[in-house]
Amino acid sequence: xxxxxxxxxxxxxxxxxxxxxxxxxxxxxxxxxxxxxxxxxxxxxxxxxxxxxxxxxxxxxxxxxxxxxxxxxxxxxxxxxxxxxxxxxxxxxxxxxxxxxxxxxxxxxxxxxxxxxxxxx
Amino acid sequence: xxxxxxxxxxxxxxxxxxxxxxxxxxxxxxxxxxxxxxxxxxxxxxxxxxxxxxxxxxxxxxxxxxxxxxxxxxxxxxxxxxxxxxxxxxxxxxxxxxxxxxxxxxxxxxxxxxxxxxxxxxxxxxxxxxxxxxxxxxxxxxx
Numbered sequence: 506x507x508x509x510x511x512x513x514x515x516x517x518x519x520x521x522x523x524x525x526x527x528x529x530x531x532x533x534x535x536x537x538x539x540x541x542x543x544x545x546x547x548x549x550x551x552x553x554x555x556x557x558x559x560x561x562x563x564x565x566x567x568x569x570x571x572x573x574x575x576x577x578x579x580x581x582x583x584x585x586x587x588x589x590x591x592x593x594x595x596x597x598x599x600x601x602x603x604x605x606x607x608x609x610x611x612x613x614x615x616x617x618x619x620x621x622x623x624x625x626x
Numbered sequence: 627x628x629x630x631x632x633x634x635x636x637x638x639x640x641x642x643x644x645x646x647x648x649x650x651x652x653x654x655x656x657x658x659x660x661x662x663x664x665x666x667x668x669x670x671x672x673x674x675x676x677x678x679x680x681x682x683x684x685x686x687x688x689x690x691x692x693x694x695x696x697x698x699x700x701x702x703x704x705x706x707x708x709x710x711x712x713x714x715x716x717x718x719x720x721x722x723x724x725x726x727x728x729x730x731x732x733x734x735x736x737x738x739x740x741x742x743x744x745x746x747x748x749x750x751x752x753x754x755x756x757x758x759x760x761x762x763x764x765x766x767x768x769x
Contacts, residue, residue, distance in 0.1 A: 532677050533645045534685075565670070567677050568742055572735035579733065596670045603745045604738050605727040 512540050515547050521555045521623055522548065523616065530565040541573045545580060554586025555623050559616045561592040566600055578610065587611065591619040634703035635661060641696045643684050651698050652676060655709075658702040664765070671746035672707060672763055678739035679711040679759050687713030687757050706748075708762045717755025 514525045524544065531537065548556060556577070560566075574590070581588040591613045593601070601607040613619035629635050635658040641647045652673055659669055680696055688694035694714040701708045726737045744750050748764040 532673075533648070534681060535645055565673060565677075567674065567681070568736075568738035569681065571738055575733055575735040596667065600674070600742065603742060605732065609732050 511543060512536055513543050513547075517551070517553065518557075518620060519623075520553045521557050521620055522551045522553055523620075524556065524558045525561060526559075526563050529562060531563055531570040532565050532567045534569055537567070537569045537573055540570070541576065544573065544577050548577065548580055548584070554581065554584040556581050556586060556588045557616060557619050557623075558588070558590050559592050559619075560590065560594065560597065561616075563597065564594065566597050568604075571600070571604060571606060574606075574610065587623060589613060589619040589622060591616045634701050636699070636701045638697065638699040641680055641684075641698055642694075643690065643692055648677070648680055651680070655700055655702070655707075658700065659707060662702050662704055662707075664702075664707065668707075668763060668765070672709075675743045675746050675761055675763070676709065676711075678743050679709070679761065682739045683711050683713035683715075683757075683759070686718065687715030689715060705765045706762055708760070711759045711761075713757045715757050717757040720752050720756060 512527050514527060516523045524547070528536065531540065558574070578588045589611045592615060593612060598607070598612070601610065601612065611622070613622060628637070637654055637658065639647070639651045639654065641651055655672065655676060656669060659672060676698070680698065683696040684690060688696065697712040699710040720740065723740055724731055724737060726732070726734065726741055731737070743761060747761040749762040751760040752758065753760060
């Protein structure tokens with residue numbers, strides 16, 4: 506699906522590609538498809554293999570979005586990097602706990618904590 | 627949407643694969659929930675369950691056929707909110723859906739919708755061949 510509007514913001518902090526969401530809700534299937542392809546494109550083009558996805562401002566998340574995170578986790582691991590998640594609202598954190606995906610993902614309270622936990626160098 | 631003498635609000639909507647229609651359904655349900663003073667956690671839970679139920683109905687029920695639709699009906703009262711999500715597919719066996727929380731399934735990107743519905747709703751029933759999902763959120767069960 507083509508769209509002129511990016512649903513994500515990307516910055517590089519040290520050796521980490523930092524991703525933030527532009528939308529409050531990450532529910533809609535078409536939007537998630539767009540997020541999925543944007544994420545994969547940026548990660549494959551990035552000079553670094555470490556990725557932080559910051560959920561600041563995100564209020565809702567569907568299982569389709571969880572699927573995208575799992576795909577991204579596999580891609581990042583394949584590239585020899587780490588994926589970390591941060592700033593997840595307590596209601597959304599509950600979704601990770603119910604699905605037991607809190608065991609798969611490394612989740613930090615804040616972006617600073619997550620950035621500090623990436624391997625140095 | 628209509629209100630009854632018993633104080634419940636009922637409504638129905640037909641949804642195709644359009645995100646705007648699903649958003650319109652979510653807005654109508656949210657308005658009924660707010661009217662009956664459901665809290666923030668209930669609104670979150672019900673929004674997620676409707677999203678998952680309708681997306682499952684479109685994708686797995688109607689096999690994303692744009693000529694097929696999903697019927698959504700709801701009844702919201704002071705102590706519960708009940709929903710029926712009916713697709714035009716051939717149904718499925720809910721018992722055959724693999725447990726996505728098992729270690730061997732944890733990295734599979736799909737298959738968590740029904741689990742989230744069961745986790746957030748107080749009662750979940752499948753009718754007919756499996757193409758009719760009934761889900762009820764009871765207020766006393768809310769965390």
